[in-house]
Amino acid sequence: MTRRYIPLKSLRAFEAAARHLSFTHAAIELNVTHSAVSQQVKLLEDQLNCPLFLRIPRGLALTPEGETLLPVLNESFDRIAQLLDYFAGRKVQEKLKIGVVGTFATGFLLPRLSAFYQKFPHIELQISTNNNRVDVAAEGLDYAIRFGSGAWHGTAALYLCDSPLTPLCTPELAAQLQHPTDLLNFTLLRSYRRDEWTAWLQQAGGPQLPPTHPVIVFDSSVTMLEAAQTGIGVAMAPARMFSHLLRSGRIQRPFCSEISFGSYWLTRLQSKPETSAMREFAQWLSAELVANTDLNNSAEMQKTTTGSSL
Template identity: 35%
Template sequence: METPLPSLSALRAFEAAARNLSVTLAARELNVTPGAVSLQVRELETALAVKLFERRPRQLVLTDEGNAYFATLRRAFRMIREATEDLAARNRPPVLTISCTPTFAAQWLVPRLDDFEKNMPGIDVRLNASNRLTDFDRDAVDVAIRHGFGQYPGLASERLLDDELVPVLSPALMRSRPLIEPADLRNHVLLHDVQRQDWRLWLDAVGASDVQSTRGPVFINSNGAIEAARAGDGVALVRLSLVARELREGALVAPFACGVATNLAYYLVYPAPALDRTAVAGFRRWILDQVRKS
């Protein structure tokens, strides 16, 4: 004949009190009164005919029997929690966490995510927009899109978009102050992102080295420079892939055919085992297809 189990409420009260070594903290955790916890523990001791705690002034100490019982109960409650989490996870949509720079998120990825969700419905997409380097384990990130040289030790890296710098401005500013040749930029406000040296690189490449490259406001990322250009506040030097939509829709114009290539590009980065997950493998296929179409 099986030994009848004590009440679950009493076991929870004892486990919480033993883990915190405090009736007050256990009560706070269980959202009950300290008196209720004490009563449950005493009833458990009575049912088991075992003393579980030595009750001292302002101190709760486990007896040898209580300590052994707590160790077993702790494992049991952990297993119950893990089983419950696993069961709940089966009923939740798969989560795909993507880390990328704020500029890439706003200018390239977000406008296309609706297409991804149509192709792979039921995936909970979460964007972690940050310029900080990604720690995949610590940040619980599945894939990252990073701007760099593509060298990420221990990670798979696939080139997405090449990096060509082009000056852009609003159509209204172009009409009021036409840019016929690069030297005309001396008559315009230059808009910079944090890569302030990019203007010098572009001006030297097109033979306009006499234009002062450092003047004009600096924005913390390309989003600010692009929005300022759209508002007619000046000429922004940005990566072509980030303004393709604005150029296509006529919100911005690129007055010069000459872009300047750099050694940097956007890369899809991920731990190789991540491709075992359907959501990650599907996102990889989708974004590579989007790049081919762009």
């Protein structure tokens, strides 16, 4: 069989462009021009006799062939780097690429990274945050921590924890919220889910939300709580992921009633075999969630006594 030789720089250009879904961002990473990345990808497509990208108006999308090639290259480049470290006399580090929805990252994961590295100094975490929209294959991720039902096509999902939503606001606004009806006096903040406030008000025995009521929509709960701290309105957010703000007193929870739209899950592609680093991370994360009182003890939520007991 004739062996096919493909330039390494063509594979590198494709791998970077596929991770970013952008020739421009790949060029910045590789310190070359946009044209150079485009040419190397075109050369690779010609040699493989198949398209690897779909050129769409808003950027790039991987073809099925590109989705198949990307994880193989990710793993191959990582193995090459580990072997070179070994030859250089350095201790081999296991890399773990994780995509995390921003709320879980700031509310739980990031404050515990120091403890993780003390226990697993041989694992190098590469963390990227998102607003719950992630492409595990295209980004070359080992794991993605997502919020939802746990059902994603071609994905294995490990349940992590529930994180129901409830109104959160500044102490000044909380003092004015004695009953859910009082919420109609304030701007309401929510995520892309249109029915969050409607569902919560119905469960809490509150009024219907008028169609013209002022609402501000955010693509991130983290950003939403930054806005809520300015006093602009009342946020519908997962209190358990903002226990640090509740403990500090900068944010209060005026009502006990909460509503669930999903849970947090640790997910990976079913086609991707688990590495020892992946197993160690999953076991550590599950143990931390079980032991964490912020997620299991409602007393830690510091519900204000000035509001309703709903």
